[in-house]
Amino acid sequence: MPAQVPLSWYLILSAVLFATGAAGFLLRRNIITVFMCIELMLNAVNLSFVTFSHKFGKVDGHIFSFFVMVVAAAEAAVGLAIILTVFKNRATLEVDEISSMKL
Amino acid sequence: MDAILFLIFAAIAVGCAINVVLQTHPISSALSLVGVMVALAVLYLLLGGPFIAAVQVIVYAGAIMVLFTFTIMLLNTGAESPQRRQALRTAIALPLIFSLAGLVSYLAARQADSTSVVSFGDFTGGDPHTFGYALFTTYLLPFEVTSILILIAIVGAxxxxxKEI
Amino acid sequence: MNFFVLSLIKTALVAAVLLTTLAYLQWIERKVLAHIQLRPGPYRVGPHGLLQPLADVIKLVTKEGVIPANVNLLFYLLAPILAVALALTSVAVIPFGPQVEIFGIKTNMELAGLDVSILFVLAVSSLGVYGIAIGGWASNSKYSLMGGLRSSAQMVSYELPMALAIAAPLLLANSLSFREIVDTQAGYWFGVIPKWNIFAGPFPQVLSFIIFLVAAFAETNRIPFDLPEAEAELVAGFHTEYSSMGFASFFMAEYANILTVCCVATLLFLGGWQPLWPSAAGSDFVAPVLFGSAGLMLLFHAVQAVRARKWDRFSFPVIGVIFLGLAAIFLIPVLKPVLVPLFWFVAKVGILVFVFIWVRGTLPRFRYDQLMRFAWTSLFPLAVVNLLVTGLIVALAS
Structure with missing residues (x-):
């Protein structure tokens, strides 16, 4: 076993996490779980940013992932407020049943 | 040592990520996602980013996911009901997902030259001083724009x- | 010496002392509360109830752990473990004293020296909310659920003013490591007033210290902000359905959190292990004088013991001799560089813990909407203003 980790291992891990998130996004029906799968994909991308930051010896990748986190926080605030409103109006969280624009 | 730590936390991250997708109850998914985030924070530490690792835990695991858990507990809708044509959907989705993961992994492994390795302590530019300096000089405009974005998000939420304002 | 062996010894030492302290905090709290309310407090088990914690531990461990019907078993069992593990983790980065050399071994008086130790404590404490929230949700009881919901909203809200209050002394020290923050607070104004952050000139950090303490009360779910476990409305809040070790774990987590916030407040605002006045003026001898006079006083009272309390004739001399022994230990030159800073640190933390108990014995509970309004409309703007003024002063000074 090598003492150091090849860069590609981190990138492969990032790809696997992203694919898992995409799978959840497609397969799950609960709107909150779908939302969480989006967060999982964002996390996977963040890992790539930090890995490249290490490769190029610059801090820029960290700052990118920092911005991703900030945007994710804003997204969570608005998204969860929307989910609350949807649940108040329709009493369900299944995405298939929220298919019509009119109540 | 590096490789062992990487393998342990990568395994935790992947296991928790798969659990996020497999669990039918949203709160199990949420807690698994917290596991992914904490494991990723440890990997950030290995990549020489103590500050971004701390922010990952404080903001992602400690604030965003608490908000998710809070919403799930507030609505308390219980587990997801079984889907219509579950088998068909899974049969179509899984090969696509595996091919996506395989393709991206293959490209990543081919693009990254085999000489570039990650070893702990190689990169020390992720400390709070460097990070803060870059954030408030090079990236000042994005920083200000993001703060406005957050303000909009607060108002929107x-x-x-x-019900009535 | 080998790094691993040294770390193991330090970990064992800290763990043993910490767990004993946690057990005795319960006794101290009951005693202080009792004396505030003019009661004797625990008195039956051992002299002055000193063995009460032991009895409590035996009782809690041997009790049957009742698992209520229809709980989510995995999360029900996971929640107390999560709470207590996270509460104990943050002690790892807290320094109890300066770098010391004892018997030729140089070591820092902390378990793990991180460059970002304050961020580590913030991160671990922000995860601590999961133990309470999950415990409340998994119990399948509406009181527990209400308690869990309240606590997660409250802890997320109060984290903001807390972080902003912490940021002000960080600006003054220009560092995120506890050790460096304490080192910048060494020295004395005019040779008398310590240069701690609450006495920092030109803008003393009194306001941020108060904001930090208020937020700490809310973060640790203590009176006046103990809405998550308000007995009058929620039975016992998030731990209503827990018994035996589950209950004990939540209890331990609460006390460990109190200790942690008191340590952080001491390190950030009260100068950590820096003594109150210079050692040239004899601050090294405070501990032996204090312990020695306490021992002598006990011996004096043992001679004159009241007839009604005849056990005092035996217990007072024993405790008095123990105190005299402590005073003698502080005078041993080899141990002096370790024990004197430790004494000052523990004394400051002890005073803060006393304030926590004092407030519990004095103040009534807030209403929930008052609690939230207080965080967002009073504490938060105040913390922002304080941070801006501190930032301006630091910018002007440099």
Whole structure:
């Protein structure tokens, strides 16, 4: 076993996490779980940013992932407020049943 | 040592990520996602980013996911009911997902030259001093724009969640 | 010496002392509360109830752990473990004293020296909310659920003013490591007033210290902000359905959190292990004088013991001799560089813990909407203003 980790291992891990998130996004029906799968994909991308930051010896990748986190926080605030409103109006969280624009 | 730590936390991250997708109850998914985030924070530490690792835990695991857990507990809708044509959907989705993961992994492994390795302590530019300096000089405009974005998000959340203003 | 062996010894030492302290904090709290309310407090088990914690531990461990019907078993069992593990983790980065050399071994008086130790404590404490929230949700009881919901909203809200209050002394020290923050607070104004952050000139950090303490009360779910476990409305809040070790774990987590916030407040605002006045003026001898006079006083009272309390004739001399022994230990030159800073650190933390108990014995509970309004409309703007003023002063000074 090598003492150091090849860069590609981190990138492969990032790809696997992203694919898992995409799978959840497609397969799950609960709107909150779908939302969480989006967060999982964002996390996977963040890992790539930090890995490249290490490769190029610059801090820029960290700052990118920092911005991703900030945007994710804003997204969570608005998204969860929307989910609350949807649940108040329709009493369900299944995405298939929220298919019509009119109540 | 590096490789062992990487393998342990990568395994935790992947296991928790798969659990996020497999669990039918949203709160199990949420807690698994917290596991993914904490494991990723440890990997950030190995990559020489103590500050971003701390922010990952404080903001992602400690604030965003608490908000998710809070919403799930507030709505308390219980587990997801079984889907219509579950087998068909899974049969179509899984090969696509595996091919996506395989393709991206293959490209990543081919692009990254085999000489570039990650070893702990190689990169020390992720400390709070360097990070803060870059954030408030090179990236000042994005920083200000993001703060406005957050303000908009706060207003939007209040408007959406409140019945009458 | 080998790094691993040294770390193991330090970990064992800290763990043993910490767990004993946690057990005795319960006794101290009951005693202080009792004396505030003019009661004797625990008195039956051992002299002055000193063995009460032991009895409590035996009782809690041997009790049957009742698992209520229809709980989510995995999360029900996971929640107390999560709470207590996270509460104990943050002690790892807290320094109890300066770098010391004892018997030729140089070591820092902490378990793990991180460059970002304050961020580590913030991160671990922000995860601590999961233990309470999950415990409340998994119990399948509406009181527990209400308690869990309240606590997660409250802890997320009060984290903001807390972080902003912490940021002000960080600006003054220009560092995120506890050790460096304490080192910048060494020295004395005019040779008398310590240069701690609450006495920092030109803008003393009194306001941020108060904001930090208020937020700490809310973060640790203590009176006046103990809405998550308000007995009058929620039975016992998030731990209503827990018994035996589950209950004990939540209890331990609460006390460990109190200790942690008191340590952080001491390190950030009260100068950590820096003594109150210079050692040239004899601050090294405070501990032996204090312990020695306490021992002598006990011996004096043992001679004159009241007839009604005849056990005092035996217990007072024993405790008095123990105190005299402590005073003698502080005078041993080899141990002096370790024990004197430790004494000052523990004394400051002890005073803060006393304030926590004092407030519990004095103040009534807030209403929930008052609690939230207080965080967002008073504490938060105040913390922002304080941070802006501190930032301006630091910018002007440099």
């Amino acid at each position: 209040v408007v959406l969640a409140k």
